[in-house]
Structure formats: C-alpha cells, structure tokens
Amino acid sequence: ETGVTQSPTHLIKTRGQQVTLRCSSQSGHNTVSWYQQALGQGPQFIFQYYREEENGRGNFPPRFSGLQFPNYSSELNVNALELDDSALYLCASSLILGISGANVLTFGAGSRLTVL
Amino acid sequence: AQSVTQLDSHVSVSEGTPVLLRCNYSSSYSPSLFWYVQHPNKGLQLLLKYTSAATLVKGINGFEAEFKKSETSFHLTKPSAHMSDAAEYFCVVSDSGASKIIFGSGTRLSIRP
Numbered sequence: 001e002t003g004v005t006q007s008p009t010h011l012i013k014t015r016g017q018q019v020t021l022r023c024s025s026q027s028g029h030n031t032v033s034w035y036q037q038a039l040g041q042g043p044q045f046i047f048q049y050y051r052e053e054e055n056g057r058g059n060f061p062p063r064f065s066g067l068q069f070p071n072y073s074s075e076l077n078v079n080a081l082e083l084d085d086s087a088l089y090l091c092a093s094s095l096i097l098g099i100s101g102a103n104v105l106t107f108g109a110g111s112r113l114t115v116l
Numbered sequence: 117a118q119s120v121t122q123l124d125s126h127v128s129v130s131e132g133t134p135v136l137l138r139c140n141y142s143s144s145y146s147p148s149l150f151w152y153v154q155h156p157n158k159g160l161q162l163l164l165k166y167t168s169a170a171t172l173v174k175g176i177n178g179f180e181a182e183f184k185k186s187e188t189s190f191h192l193t194k195p196s197a198h199m200s201d202a203a204e205y206f207c208v209v210s211d212s213g214a215s216k217i218i219f220g221s222g223t224r225l226s227i228r229p
Binding site: 004104109 | 152158160216218221
C-alpha cells in the first residue's frame with residue numbers, strides 16, 4: 001500500500017506569483033484535504049475534496065483553490081502569493097464511508113513554500 | 117462552532133515518568149476526536165481516535181486518551197515516557213460529516229534523560 005506523496009518538497013516563489021502543489025492519495029482513499037502549517041503552529045484546514053467536489057472549507061480566501069481528479073489525486077493552487085503564504089502545506093487522504101464516520105487522515109510529508 | 121484548545125504549549129518530563137497532554141474541545145455536534153504526532157521533518161501520524169464508542173481509547177506506542185463529555189476534555193496520557201516520544205502532539209476535532217477538521221496549536225513534548 002502506497003502512502004501519500006506530495007510534490008515538490010520545497011519551492012521558492014516571489015510575491016504575486018502563482019503556485020501549484022500536487023498530492024497523490026493513498027491507494028483506496030476517496031477524500032483529500034489540504035492544510036497550511038506556519039512555523040511553530042498547528043495545521044490550519046484549507047479545504048477538503050470528496051468525489052471531485054469541495055465539501056468543506058476553512059477560513060482561507062478564494063485565491064486558494066483546488067482540484068481532485070478521478071484517480072483521487074489533487075492539486076492546491078494559490079494565486080497572487082503573499083509573504084504570509086510561506087508555510088508547510090500538508091495533504092492528507094482518507095476514506096469516507098457514508099455521511100458520518102471518523103475521518104482518519106493519512107498525511108504526506110508536505111511541500112515547504114517560501115515566498116520572497 | 118468547533119474549537120480545540122491544547123492547554124500546554126510545552127511539556128517536559130523525565131524518561132520513565134508519566135505523560136499528560138491536555139486538550140479541551142468545543143463542538144455543536146457529536147465530535148470525532150483524534151491525537152496526531154509530528155516528529156521533526158516527518159509527516160503527521162495518527163496516535164488514536166475517539167468516535168463515540170468506548171470513552172477510553174488506546175492508541176499506538178502505549179498512549180491512551182479518555183473522552184470526558186462533562187468536562188469537554190480529551191487528554192492524552194502514557195504511563196512511562198520514552199526518549200522516542202519527544203515530538204509535537206496535536207489534538208484534532210472533526211464534525212460528524214468530516215467536512216471541517218480543526219487542529220489544536222500543538223504541545224511540544226520533551227523528554228529528559
């Protein structure tokens with residue numbers, strides 16, 4: 001069973017640019033969620049995708065957007081980068097069965113974004 | 117609205133002594149609660165989960181947590197700390213539909229030899 005893989009592992013961008021981060025879900029999982037973890041803080045929930053549609057979102061502006069593909073892989077896109085977007089971006093996949101159920105997350109190692 | 121508060125940003129214990137990491141939550145729903153651990157330069161790993169079954173939950177590496185609804189707490193404990201337990205620990209609350217997931221700010225656990 002493969003885990004969650006993220007790419008790239010590190011990248012540097014300048015203010016105003018756009019970035020795309022990628023995530024491959026664990027085999028058998030149908031849901032992917034993204035988190036922003038600033039230095040010394042806990043992960044902040046950005047959004048979650050289930051069956052290729054966003055089904056939950058945290059307090060992030062619309063310039064944070066995403067996609068989930070039929071193979072359950074996912075992208076996180078951030079437009080008009082700001083200095084405060086510098087963080088570790090974590091992707092997690094899970095298997096949701098029905099409406100209710102514990103969402104046990106399997107995390108990737110993250111993509112570290114630095115905005116200059 | 118949901119929230120989670122980890123009451124200690126840093127806990128330091130001696131090897132072989134008990135560990136207590138405190139977590140309080142607030143939820144309008146019947147929540148699912150989790151503890152995750154993050155070792156330096158490694159991904160987050162699930163320690164244990166509570167999903168309205170037994171209130172005392174056992175996890176990996178000797179950790180356990182007790183769900184106390186009256187106190188809205190979900191504290192993490194371990195009888196005897198090991199050097200390898202040094203890491204950052206996160207308490208997490210999720211609503212029943214799993215459409216919103218909230219992490220606490222984390223507790224850094226240090227182990228003294």
